[in-house]
Amino acid sequence: xxxxxxxxxxxxxxxxxxxxxxxxxxxxxxxxxxxxxxxxxxxxxxxxxxxxxxxxxxxxxxxxxxxxxxxxxxxxxxxxxxxxxxxxxxxxxxxxxxxxxxxxxxxxxxxxxxxxxxxxxxxxxxxxxxxxxxxxxxxxxxxxxxxxxxxxxxxxxxxxxxxxxxxxxxxxxxxxxxxxxxxxxxxxxxxxxxxxxxxxxxxxxxxxxxxxxx
Numbered sequence: 001x002x003x004x005x006x007x008x009x010x011x012x013x014x015x016x017x018x019x020x021x022x023x024x025x026x027x028x029x030x031x032x033x034x035x036x037x038x039x040x041x042x043x044x045x046x047x048x049x050x051x052x053x054x055x056x057x058x059x060x061x062x063x064x065x066x067x068x069x070x071x072x073x074x075x076x077x078x079x080x081x082x083x084x085x086x087x088x089x090x091x092x093x094x095x096x097x098x099x100x101x102x103x104x105x106x107x108x109x110x111x112x113x114x115x116x117x118x119x120x121x122x123x124x125x126x127x128x129x130x131x132x133x134x135x136x137x138x139x140x141x142x143x144x145x146x147x148x149x150x151x152x153x154x155x156x157x158x159x160x161x162x163x164x165x166x167x168x169x170x171x172x173x174x175x176x177x178x179x180x181x182x183x184x185x186x187x188x189x190x191x192x193x194x195x196x197x198x199x200x201x202x203x204x205x206x207x208x209x210x211x212x213x214x
Contacts, residue, residue: 036078042068043075047089056134061085086139090132097128098152114163115212121156122204125181130190130197133183154178164212173211180204 046067050059061082065072079085106112107120129136158174166173179185181204189195 039068039070039074040078042070043078043085044089044092047085051089051135056086056138059138083138083140086135090135090139093128093132097124100124101152101156114160118157118160118164118208119205121153121160122177122181122208123201125153126186126197126201126204129181129183130186133187136183153181161212166212167214177204177208177211180207 043064046064047059050063050067059082061075062072064085065075068075075085079088100108101121103109107116108124112120154171154174157177158170161170161173180200186200189200190197
């Protein structure tokens, strides 16, 4: 069974009021044999290629196994189901996103002003969630975001709001800023209301600036 997210806290930290606050990361995969790791990487790479070529809906476990050069049973044993495979792709993407925030290049990563980092976070989260919305549907019940994964972005936003001197109920303000970045809201706006992504980004920027201005 693919391990998605857990409540474990990583030791990477940001600082608020001079006190280190650990940011929760999605779990790394458990340590595995070299050949198993090689097969996993080959399967994930094959799935990436097929998604890029055919779209998520056209990707089957058999097609992924053939592209990766492994048996179909190997894919099922490693990922349990098609939903599990899609969830593993999402989990890997989320881990990369979190690492970019913790140690990547500014403005998403450290080294930029708090406002610039907040703007970069919102833009990246919008684009990533829209990019992966079909994957999230395909992952179905296998894609379950735990407290650790969900709280990562919220803690990051709350910390940066504090750095900007924002007053008020920071947890509530953070929730208000995070909600428009979630897939159901974005999908409603893009698919049903036919909003352009640029409009959504501008709207989120405006909301952020209003919160910061108080």
